[in-house]
Amino acid sequence: MCRFLCVVFALLWCQGNAFSSGHESRLVELAQGPVKGYKDKEFDIYTFYDIPYATAPTGLDRFKGPLPPPTWSEVFEAVDKVTICPQTDLMGWLPNVMTMQEDCLTASVYVPDTIQKHLPVVVYVHGGAYVMGWGNMVTPKNFVNSKKVIAVTFNYRVGAHGFLCLGTNDVPGNAGMKDQVALLRWVQKNIAKFGGDPNDVTIAGYSAGSASVDLLMISKTTDNLFKRVIPDSGANTAAFSVQIDPIQNAKEYAKLLTSKKFDNLVDLERFFKTIPYDQLNSGNTGFRPDSSFVMTPCVERDLGQEVFLGDSPVNILKSGDYKKVPMLYGFCDMEGFIRLLNFNTWKDLMNKKFSDFLPADLKFKSEIEKEQVAERVKRFYFGDKAVSEETVLAYVDYFSDVLFTYSILRSVKLQVEAGNDQIYVYEYSYYDDETIPVPYTNNIRGANHCTQCVIVLDGWKGYINRTSGTDEFKTHVKNMRTIWLNFMTTGKPVPEDSEFPKWPPVGANRSPHMSLGKTIELRGTPRKERTELWDDIYEKYYAYPMPPTSQTHVEL
Template sequence: MAWRTCVVLLCMTAVLADSDWLEVKIEQGPVRGRKHRGGDLYAFYNIPYATGPTGEERFKPPLPPPTWTDPFNATAEKIVICPQNGLIFELFPNILDVKEDCLVANVFVPDTTEKDLSVFVYVHGGGYNSGFGNFYQGTQFVGAKKDFIMVTFNYRLGVHGFLCLGTEDVPGNAGMKDQVELLRWVQKNIASFGGNPNDVTLVGSSAGSASVELLMLSKSAENLFHRVVPESAGSLAPWSVQRDPLDNAKTFAREINELAVVDDINSLEQFYKTISIDALTAEPFETRTDSSLLFGPCLERNTNGAFLTESPLSIIKKGDYKKLPVLYGFTNMEGLLVISLFDTWKVKMNENFSDFLPADLKFESDEERQQVADTVKKFYFGNDPVSNESVLKFIDYYSDVTFNFAILWAAELLVKSGHDQVYLYEYVFVDKWTPVVPHTDDVRGADHCAQSYAWMDPLISWFPQTPEYRKMRATVREIWHNFMKTGTPVPQGSSLPEWPALGRGSSPHMVLNETLQLRGVLLPERKRFWDSIYDKYYQDSVPPGSGAESVALN
């Protein structure tokens, strides 16, 4: 009887694989995926990779995932997302399913009989406060190449994922621990889908990009992946790690309940553990003038299971991390992310520019702060007020303080620490559908994470694809695919221009446009300017309750 059962099961599996369905056996039980509407691949949606703690346990690390015996149909019509502000529901009406236990993965498998396929895991962005794994699917890319598997996933967001009190029940970094747990799940299960757990590339954009870099620096994620692609953000950005997480927790508690008791840590913890999840996510995401976020990763106390106990700057400078191949860069107008605020902010900048200095700078006095503000404003805007005529300088300023300097600084320090596999680029491609920058006649620039849109397949595509855009997309996909397969963006034998790794002189970098161009140092004058500021005034992050301190860089 046993052999007959085995024969039946083998036949069923063969039928499933040859039809519109594919069934695989993972550690939790059998999972069924379905042929994607675009063909050439199978899609598995909403597979629980862990169990998200709920109720008063909601800030703890993820728990083991559920198990089952009957096949799990990974074909849900709605997209599971983690609790977040309601703005996202205006973009995606009627297709989202919000769950407090939201830790699910999506796996996209090419229609091939090949095994030991490369794997890339994508970490979504959204300022650590919004987004979901299935926003980018990469299905065209997967189906066309047929030699790799893609995994996307959710992680806890905002206060739900990044409240950091330093207590046993709220240690901090729940969202980052979700990401580590996903990578462990991939190691355990990706072979069942035909993937190679020893060939994993980790990719992220925006906050996902900073996450990718932090994962490379964290001992808790070591050996879970083998190459990293941080797109348009880095771990040294003023928003990427909380400067003073306990103060942020108190501030937010007062914002959502002015009667909240915040000075006693036990009362503050109880407030967050007992308030509804809806109340925690009701406040709209706020773009702050100092390029900071209330909630994001933090330095934890040195306890069992901690994700990060030392600042990224310290880890990088000491070289105390596993040095993996890194494909690293940004667009030429990252600051377009806040262009909608320009008409309001230009007035405020002229009134008090010091409010717009990045949050990771600390000064001994108001006079010193004002002096630095005057120096920075003059560097970007000269002696003139911020106005419509200086909108491009405004974009440069926010590109640098929010994204560019952090990436250039980290890249330089990575190389100094002995990291010889860092490849740097600037993405500059635009076409006729790229919006003109406001208050200019015909200036266009590549917006925040434009390179991610170029090679991935977002759920929403805002502009038609011109022949020029399709050509650029093919080039970016070739580069990313090369890196995923070989650890270099342009391997030997490629038709693309030679692209050496970054050297100690912060050169070279590749300009990604219709024609690729290898150039020297990227934004040298602006980088030197911010070096002079950060050398003197940088404030490193501290664990909860430590009190922010100014830390010398040298």
Template sequence: MELSLHIVFLLCAAAVCVTCEQQPPSDEDWLELDTPQGPVRGRRDPDADHLYVFYNIPYVTTPTKENRYKPALPPPVWTEPFDAIDKGVICPQPNVMNNLVRQEDCLIANVFVPDTKRKKLSVLVYVHGGGFMGGYGDMLKAKNLLKTKDIIMVNFNYRVGIHGFLCLGTEDVPGNVGMKDQVALLRWVQKNIASYGGNPDDVTIAGYSAGSAAVDLLMISKSAEGLFHRVIPESGANLAPFSIQRNPLEIAKKYAKDKYNFTGGDDIYALEKFYKTAPIELLSADTFLDRTDATFLFSPCIERETEDEAFLTESPLSILKNGNYKKLPVLYGFAEKEGMWRLIAYDGFMNKMNEKFSDFLPPDLHFKSEEEKEAVADKIKKFYFGDKPVGNDQILKFIDYYSEITFSFSMLWAVKLYVESGHDQVYLYEYSFVDEETPLVPHTNVRGAEHCAQTYAVMDGKNPMEADESLLTPEHKEMKNIMRGIWHNFIKTGKPVPEGSSLPAWPATGANGAPYMSLGQKVELRHEPLLETRYRFWEDIYQKYYLEPIPPPARAPKPRTEL
């Protein structure tokens, strides 16, 4: 089965290489700015002369070694000019990319500054995807989006996998440091972005896949409140099964025992010591792509109430139901065939689905007994596959299943709760554009908009693997122009379509997922609820069987035997 690499790797984490600086640029290519950290020198982008790029800026001081699971420290300062060149630094993660430098000291930002004398430009902060266990800030490029010269973009690394999302609830491993890195980056933007020409009072956060779930979580976190003003989640919700660990302590214990033969039992501090002292290369080697439940184990968690600032101490469902968050304009949506991200596993999953479909249920469902679980699994299997066994002729149903359990249902559920809590600025879409160059789904004559297809439409290139846009079909070029226009309008105004546009008027959606914009071969506003039948099927199941996430339990003070 032939699939493009960006489907295979880490939920939108494109396996592309960073081209590090081979020789210093000439003096006229540098732009030096005075910032609160000290003087910073960026260079004109050799592939986009409308931009200066400042790479590798440490937005915090990264804790390392036995402190690796603690929140980051204040950023460094300097007096001599800092040459902000690309060094290919990424955080520890599975070794599937070349020419990149994996290291614990990895928390850097990249700032893309238009060549303009204008100041107080709108700021776009982009959060990368990768299933919360891989990826890096500069994985996808958005230089074409910035040709209007009225937006500054920031992308950045945050800690991923065990490194970022081990959650023990102890002083040294409180949890959610990957999300706290994102909050720290937003605070860095507030303090520093004016030096680069940006407006700290005009910040949009956007993210794709796990980055989408992340910005959706940032919107409801009190720790991030006031740090941004608009939100663009692209294919990933704060209610998605992969977005929140159900029981982080049990996950950490079981993984240490099953994967590394940890024998410390229920001793929380023995477990903590294991994770603090194990080589980071060992702890970041697993891709988790063999899991059947659409999760990657280590992701954000609910934290215990402590004296330190927590990222999240209440479940997203509870926050959405009570409406206790700042309601900002949101551009919210997903691609038609998100489940194509799982096609790489289809051959191996077919027989397993026929043998025990309950192994494929998402982990945010809970049942009173195995009999009840098997009965619900049988109901779900019949809803998608009927009475036929899962096989090659059912591959589109397989895509639908993974589309819904991973992305579309949770996003529509969040929309319903947003609107019911009084949030009247949610703009909903479904992206379904394909052209003759879009590969066929295996075993079919059907083309589909894959996971994060709308992100690729906004970003540079044909897809994450091919930067050249000159050979795109006219239809594809036009769709890229439309998508970049929608994103630009939203970043500038909080609305995706301005008055007088040639595009259809785009009102905010209602609790039933209507109206919504269909971004396909035609761009049209649709008034029927999006995916109504499938949404109602899953809504009924989740109302009966939803499993709320829990924080790690309180623990006795750590023994002082090491003094």
């Protein structure tokens, strides 16, 4: 193993020497060893790519928590190797050139070219439905170019590699979340060396990364690791955020990978621990009608190890026993646009049995009760009409709510009731002529899932990546980045001396919230009728996530 690492670092040294010719560099001395980053070609910043922040266990230990990072004596050339964790390209999003490897826990640090020290730090957690993605899927260079913050992105284990949860010593669950905790601890130890302030860290995320930072906020393992949170388009109370029944999910996932039968949990665990990574991550769970992704965080059993999540997020929020920190928390007006990929297939299935499309975190006493609730929900969104091209906007609204919007507003309500008076809620709705319209409509447009994140960050191929635009668009981007930077540096999206409308924290009834569209204006309760519908349903039928049982018999 030692010999292998020596070869790897020698290769990195050679690669770095080739890259460094003609590039301005900066050397940072870490406890792990010296690290050299380079001046960005476009921005007035230095980038330090692919620094190991932990070591991913391998072999039969592949599902355990992360190990300490490696050390080195020669200069580590922090050039971009596009390292990513094992995953399958389910959406066609993976980069053409990449280094996919099981020991994939690396971080990238973006540092402005300034002599100023003790800069605020923002750590971004990538999205990808917990089944795919990598740290630099969307980069934060524009933020760092402001010279107001240092930014960190990183990889964590995804799919079954990161989120298989059997409640055993070797597969306790939440490996991917424990990677995230390890990264935050690494930041605390090392970010001052780059000029950052370890006591002024904001954690931010988009989609599953948003749900992740929302979970990090309520975990006991993250005490004193950050002081602000920005969850953009994802919540810890979402149906996809935490597994309801981890053992059942493991059974279902195994069926996607093999036709083998397993008599007990021991055999099931052995199967997952010994199959190749390409098989382990080959199950497609991204398009389930019940708005779950199967391999996601879980409530853990107490095995005498460090536990990331010991109770359901709803219980933790209701108890008030968690860190109450300033939050910039919001969603896009057309989050459900992301499900239009399935519209032509799902519309007929929804008309045939709408109950199959209810969220996975609802539980009913009988099939009759489930059908009654499904009929109530279908009538609320679609009236007396079928799910069809004519009602496509209702389809978008439905999946906006069950995937993202309602769980965010539910979390807001619970947190306000628990005493958090520093939550700033927004709805993002900007569009222009370049925005893709909703099909089968008269060019009706809105903000797709995570559009706000791609706007404030650096854009992303295949989604939105404009290098030019109208003056209106450029002003909008500038304003959004200013609001996000304000929060990262002060804890308030609109400081007292700002040109923007005053933005007070949210209070009772989820009001007020800021509308971020073609104009910026303060409004009252968002989605009032829709949240009241789901408040009533979740009050009666919510299925609390449970830790994996200790059963030994498994039927597949």
